[in-house]
Amino acid sequence: MRGPHNIWRLIRTGATMERTGAMKQVMDAMEAPTALRIVARSLVWPFRWLGIKGDPSMPPVVRALNALGPAYIKFGQVLSTRPDVVGPELARELRVLQDKLPPFSVETAKRSVAEELGVEVDALFSEFSEPVAAASIAQVHKARLAETGEEVAVKVLRPGIERAFRKDVDAFYFAADTIELLSPASRRLRPRDVIEHFDGVVTSELDLRLEAASASEFAANTKEDAGFRVPEVLWEHSGRRVMTLGWAEGVPLGDNDALDAAGHDRHALGNRVLGLFLSHALRDGFFHADMHQGNLKVAAGGDIIAYDFGIMGHIDEYTRRVYAEILYGFIKRDYQRVAEVHFEAGYVPANRDVDEFARALRAVGEPIFGMDATRISMGRLLSYLFEVTERFGMETRTELILLQRTMVVVEGVARSLDPEVNIWDVAHPVVEGYIKDSIGPRAMGRDLLKTAMVLARFGPRLPGLVEAALIRQATPEIEEKPRLWPLVLSSGVAGLTLGAAIVGAIALLT
Template sequence: MRGPHNLWRLIRTGATFERTGAMRVALEAMEAPPRLRLVARIMGWPFKWLGYAGDPALPPVTRAITALGPAYIKLGQVLSTRPDVVGEELANQLRVLQDRLPPFDIALAKATLAEEYGRPVEEIFSEFSEPVAAASIAQVHSARLIETGETVAVKVLRPGIEKAFKRDIDAFHFAADMIERLSPASRRLRPSDVIKHFEDLVAGELDLRLEAAAASQFAANTEKDAGFRVPLPVWQLSSRRVMVIDWAEGLPMGDPEALKAAGHDVTAIGTRVLQLFLSHALRDGYFHGDMHQGNLKVAENGDIIAFDFGIMGQIDQYTRHVYAEILMGFIHRDYRRVAEVHFEAGYIPPDQDVVQFALALRAVGEPIFGMNAKQISMARLLAYLFEVTERFGMATRTELILLQRTMVVVEGVARSLNPGINMWETAKPVVESYIRENVGPRGILRDLTRTARVLGRFGPQLPELMQKALERQVQPEEKPEPKTAQALGAVSAVLILAAGVALGLLI
């Protein structure tokens, strides 16, 4: 599938940007160097006639992205929250991608429902509205249940979306393979792994049963979070292509003026969004992975309501510790500690110089402090970070891609509500609380207790495990070599000590 035929898709991508006028707009918004702009225009112009026309009513970049399909739309959604990267004008254009895409016909939605339920829609819902929101992969309708009279949201996948998404991702894989072949230096960033990771994440959006499960889990994790709500799924009416979930009324977070007019403190909401995300990522290791304005509303009482749980992120306990220590190091401007954490976690090869890496991190972090968001060019900052990681051989961490991307998105949401927000000062109380509870003495004691419980469960099996270890190391009628005997003795001592610690803590 990932053969040269995908080259046609990539050519049409460039041609579409050229035909819609998006190429010039995008390059100018990204402040691309003049030489790059010239090369891009020369390369794109001959193939202009091959591009998709798109919807002429839309702005150029939005027009090109919507014409190209769901994977491109996902990228546009991320960029819409970063006016500091793509410019205020382009960011405003891309916000159309979040929840105001052209809907598909209501008859197609009802046909999907009837196919999934095996009976007409009218037997389940007393009311079924026209689409209230349309995104890249699905659209949402408001409906009223006949059985209970409750108002619910009904999410239905776009017809043919699975095939369209596979075509886009297939072309991305082809592009990644070509990049790795033509530029060996790019292999450090593992572009093929990155695309595979992205494919797995978004593929989860194509099975709405998984999204319903994610909503249920997220609601359970955040039940005690003040000022935050998650609608619950209606399980008996949810399936692979349809999800029914509680209706929650609120104002869109992408409209700060409407929020202000309703009496909401947008500065406080921006702070809360960022702190809630960090709390979910660090405390739970389970966070909303697509937390842009289109998936957030503000209730009448000021609660933040989250929607669209097709992309959720998970990070293990150890990675959370590493992430928290890196954040704390930047907050306290302890770049030596940040560098050491990178080495301890294996993110930077051991043959590199920790002192030089700390100096490079200082050059990244210092410009942030004492500035507001408008003074910081995130595009330049990310460019310098790339140079640093390339110089020190840091490989792309696929397990952190979603966390890093969502951090960028959430920061963009917070800045849209409060352009002067200081990311580090806002994050500080959440990170300090996590460090205090999980990395300090309390965290060590908790980890020891957890380890002891696990060892305690295996306690009765220790003799059998030791016997099997001896049988593997010593053949029949052979005596163990001195080194083998010493190793087995050490293993025995460790197991006995562990069992003692486990019993002591459990008692």
């Protein structure tokens, strides 16, 4: 029965966009051609009466996304950081989706807290405010601990949010499967894998214990980062549907007038947001993947405070090195090396021409340099990148989806602070520092030492493993016994190689 339900959900999505007036506004923002407008509206118009009315006090697109549910709201949050794509007016309207959605009652929140923590709210908190922020999945209350008097932020999931989100994601899966069926060319982009990745990320956001763990790890990683802070987790006041953090006092990063009134340097803040994100992604491989304006504040002293850790990204060390080399190649305009890295990592099929790919990358990279950010059309750039990937048969890298999406969001945040911010100027020292530290003789030594330590853990088992391998080789037929000698020889070579690796690693590190 999921098929009919999902068809109905998608029809109602289009009908809601038309009924609220969002369809026209989106088409205008995209500068859609007349033919596309006619086709889209003619398909939706017969079902217009099925659309959800939404809150008429909201702007059309905000009204439609808010009426459609949490997954659509998440999409709107990303678009709110891209004024260069959707236009400054629509981007400004969409920002209310970040933390200014209609809240649920404080009484409902208190019941949720009491049920989750097993203690009445009045026994835990001497003060518990009305909602101070309401987003798509949860809302936040300012409270004061009864025992210590410390001000804290209490995050509570929306009632029934798990079921509501499941309906949206099921419809997305259905749409992805339909697209793959009707358009074989789309399979290169693996739309279903993209939805699975999105599903996993946001499903983890529905368990606040996981968010608390992410906040704790992120704080530990970034404790030495100048100009950056993460609130402390209060574990004894947290659970699956409730999370309590230290209160973050500051000016919202999206309020430029307030930032100016407080005397903050918006250009420096924009540069710092970009630099911090790149540093966290490359240095730690663990980064805040929802860094829009609604999740960032600026303290009185100028520190950037991050909160809302429901969506965090992780990339392994090998992928970080590949990503850094690609970024560094673009910064140095070494498009040949960028192309070679793509081939070495398997991102582009080996039967393609590396020189031709390098020329295509040059056409992407060269327009960026020598321009200020206001003259770069990210819409045209992304469109051309899509054409390049299609031409060279590149597949969507699911492990990089969150990193790429967050890169777009963070760049949008920086540009909203100062349109003159240039991501390449900020990235240069961060990426160069990572390259020097992670790709070279010392890095090779660390890798060899890590390999030796892993092998050393298996030391007590190695004799048994070798004996079992020898027995398996010796038992079949007599004519197969000569195969023992290559095994013994390779074991000896492996031992000598391991010994040399350990000695080399120690020499390089000392």
